[in-house]
Amino acid sequence: xxxxxxxxxxxxxxxxxxxxxxxxxxxxxxxxxxxxxxxxxxxxxxxxxxxxxxxxxxxxxxxxxxxxxxxxxxxxxxxxxxxxxxxxxxxxxxxxxxxxxxxxxxxxxxxxxxxxx
Numbered sequence: 203x204x205x206x207x208x209x210x211x212x213x214x215x216x217x218x219x220x221x222x223x224x225x226x227x228x229x230x231x232x233x234x235x236x237x238x239x240x241x242x243x244x245x246x247x248x249x250x251x252x253x254x255x256x257x258x259x260x261x262x263x264x265x266x267x268x269x270x271x272x273x274x275x276x277x278x279x280x281x282x283x284x285x286x287x288x289x290x291x292x293x294x295x296x297x298x299x300x301x302x303x304x305x306x307x308x309x310x311x312x313x314x315x316x317x318x319x
Contacts, residue, residue, distance in 0.1 A: 248272035 239259060242250045252265030252272040265272050267287065270280035296307040 239250055239254055248267065249263050249265055249272070252274045253259040253263040255277060256263070256274050264275040266275050266278065267283045268278055268280035269283050273280065293307045300306050300310070
């Protein structure tokens, strides 16, 4: 059996190559879904909330969590919510590792903060 690359021309891509942006590490890319944005009425996911703020929502949306809630990364009107990223993103991952060392992110950061008092 011979395989030719033009055999794949009708296939959907398995991934989309993104050009990095300054917010790339903080702005996950989410598919807005096959449903219209208006169909989400209860338990609206953050990427849908961010997509609703765009004039022309794309199929993919980059968003960040700000002090005003989820917002499109390219149209932020509030500052980043650093507490959200620390408590919900960084701490769980760090604590999973630090637990094996008998400590936690809170213990480490509390000790560091005391150095400045």
